Amino acid sequence: MGAMSIWHWAIVIVVVALLFGGKGKISNLMGDAAKGIKAFREGLKDDGKSDGPSDGVSSLPRTDAEKEELKR
Template sequence: MGSLSIWHWAIVIIVVALLFGGRGKLSGLMGDAAKGVKAFKDGLKDEDVKDGPSGGTSSLPRTDAEKEDLKN
């Protein structure tokens, strides 16, 4: 009862093969997650820069009233 049977070892080998085998599926997923985190951090940095001493600019399109205010 203390040792693992052949079925236990087969299941362990299948799980390891699925996670680490093939074309680096696990490393590909981790790379994609890292890219997402980096993009999120860059987005936060952009927000900090926009709110900085320059007063910030909006990336949203301006309305006609806002355009008229800028002309005056």
């Protein structure tokens, strides 16, 4: 009862083939998920790089009071 028989392995192989094999919807879904993960990782790598000078100033929009303070 504790060991897997040939029928157990056959069922497992059939289920895996149905889920991940062929041109099925699930295999396309897995491919899309992999592309999303890859794009996410590339985005994380790009966050470490800065495009302009890094002087500690945030690139967020400023309020009018902050703009006046910077003019002084």
